[in-house]
Amino acid sequence: MKRIPYFPGCGLKDQARGFELAALAAMERLGYELAELPRWNCCGTVYSLASDDLMRHLAPIRNLIRVQELGESRLVTLCSMCFGTLKRSAQFVEEDSERLATINAFMDEEDDYQGGVEVLHLLAVLRDEVGYEAIEEAVERPLEGLKVAPYYGCMLLRPRGLGVDDPDHPRVMEELLSALGAEVVDHPYKVECCGSYLTAGRADVVEARVAAIAGAAVQRGADLIATSCPLCQFNLDTRLSQAAGRRGTPSIPSVYFTQLLALALGADPHLGEQAIDPRPVLAARGFLSEVRG
Amino acid sequence: MAHELRLTGERLTGELVAKVEELSGENLYACFQCGKCSAGCLFADHMDLLPSQVLRLVQLGDEDVLSAQAPWVCASCLACAVRCPKGVDIAKVMEAIRLISLRKGEPHLSPRALAKEERLPQIALVGAFRKMTP
Ligand code: SF4
Ligand code: SF4
Numbered sequence: 001m002k003r004i005p006y007f008p009g010c011g012l013k014d015q016a017r018g019f020e021l022a023a024l025a026a027m028e029r030l031g032y033e034l035a036e037l038p039r040w041n042c043c044g045t046v047y048s049l050a051s052d053d054l055m056r057h058l059a060p061i062r063n064l065i066r067v068q069e070l071g072e073s074r075l076v077t078l079c080s081m082c083f084g085t086l087k088r089s090a091q092f093v094e095e096d097s098e099r100l101a102t103i104n105a106f107m108d109e110e111d112d113y114q115g116g117v118e119v120l121h122l123l124a125v126l127r128d129e130v131g132y133e134a135i136e137e138a139v140e141r142p143l144e145g146l147k148v149a150p151y152y153g154c155m156l157l158r159p160r161g162l163g164v165d166d167p168d169h170p171r172v173m174e175e176l177l178s179a180l181g182a183e184v185v186d187h188p189y190k191v192e193c194c195g196s197y198l199t200a201g202r203a204d205v206v207e208a209r210v211a212a213i214a215g216a217a218v219q220r221g222a223d224l225i226a227t228s229c230p231l232c233q234f235n236l237d238t239r240l241s242q243a244a245g246r247r248g249t250p251s252i253p254s255v256y257f258t259q260l261l262a263l264a265l266g267a268d269p270h271l272g273e274q275a276i277d278p279r280p281v282l283a284a285r286g287f288l289s290e291v292r293g
Numbered sequence: 294m295a296h297e298l299r300l301t302g303e304r305l306t307g308e309l310v311a312k313v314e315e316l317s318g319e320n321l322y323a324c325f326q327c328g329k330c331s332a333g334c335l336f337a338d339h340m341d342l343l344p345s346q347v348l349r350l351v352q353l354g355d356e357d358v359l360s361a362q363a364p365w366v367c368a369s370c371l372a373c374a375v376r377c378p379k380g381v382d383i384a385k386v387m388e389a390i391r392l393i394s395l396r397k398g399e400p401h402l403s404p405r406a407l408a409k410e411e412r413l414p415q416i417a418l419v420g421a422f423r424k425m426t427p
Contacts, residue, residue: 011416045420046369049388051318056423081416158371159382167375192335193370197420200413201402205339205366231416 011230060089084155140266142181253278304354
């Protein structure tokens with residue numbers, strides 16, 4: 001069993017339990033232990049876009065110090081927001097030693113961060129390290145006949161050069177879904193923002209966004225949307241369900257990509273948290289009877 | 294938003310331009326107003342100024358931009374940042390404008406505004422309060 005230090009983040013310990021539990025179960029079947037980082041703290045969710053806000057980088061850097069304490073040099077995340085924040089903060093201090101020195105000077109208890117920790121998203125680990133061939137071999141229950149619309153959102157792909165894939169034409173989720181046997185449904189909103197944190201205060205804006213995304217997926221015949229972020233998932237699921245009935249809002253369930261991975265590998269997908277329940281469509285396609293824990 | 298432009302040399306060399314440039318780290322005058330950022334911004338139809346107009350007002354040193362709603366509707370999605378042909382990261386400019394207000398101690402979001410919400414995930418609360426409160 002290979003071990004990779006893993007940063008869950010707050011969402012996965014709360015409303016997105018299924019995201020994590022499905023990932024842990026699926027990765028185990030692929031021979032990987034996602035080893036939860038000891039003493040991790042919230043990454044701060046949003047990366048500060050200001051040139052001077054060093055304080056906002058403390059939380060991410062402190063997590064990278066925890067990786068260093070393990071003698072490790074990599075950290076994998078599942079949540080796209082955590083991925084973006086940790087990855088960009090790592091880069092922010094990497095490109096300017098003065099910033100890093102100031103941040104290190106602020107922290108008393110920890111050793112200084114030396115730099116060099118690589119932040120990875122699980123989708124990249126599946127692509128670059130596990131490999132789609134190995135995944136295909138491990139599939140017990142191919143998702144044949146299941147039409148899945150990938151949804152990337154923002155932080156998985158942007159800014160250019162730091163995301164897991166090309167920001168305009170990503171393939172990573174499509175390739176994974178294909179390896180699982182699913183039918184990929186392409187749609188024009190897969191890299192377009194769901195409204196993110198505006199969901200606190202501007203639910204109206206978010207509802208308009210998710211209605212457009214879901215509408216595009218439904219129109220192209222998708223059964224499900226696959227997400228990689230608890231915030232996208234909340235917006236596409238809970239906010240969409242709250243908007244249901246208004247202005248002909250479409251309805252389609254969203255699940256985390258790890259849940260589809262678990263399902264295909266014969267592990268428990270830990271479904272059940274969604275406001276728009278994906279289980280009926282999965283059952284209708286014959287995918288839920290063979291699940292085991 | 295109809296807007297009367299008053300151009301003066303003082304504004305161009307004034308505090309606003311310098312502050313936004315410093316906070317964002319971006320070269321504001323690299324922008325040649327092509328409008329690609331606005332064309333691709335999914336939130337533009339909820340904004341009172343288009344992203345490119347926000348940038349233009351800052352270029353001109355017009356402090357009215359500080360009372361615009363657009364920066365608060367910006368979701369920091371970075372779509373504009375990856376598409377700008379001149380390499381301007383407008384998301385950073387939006388952040389700089391938000392910070393100018395926030396650093397005067399003016400919050401844009403209050404917990405009271407969320408009182409009717411049944412359950413918002415932490416990720417939404419932490420994100421929104423980090424972006425919209427001092
Ligand atoms: S895309 Fe870039 S150059 Fe064009 S208007 Fe926007 S900021 Fe200016
Ligand atoms: S970062 Fe803001 S201004 Fe730029 S495209 Fe996204 S919402 Fe629009």
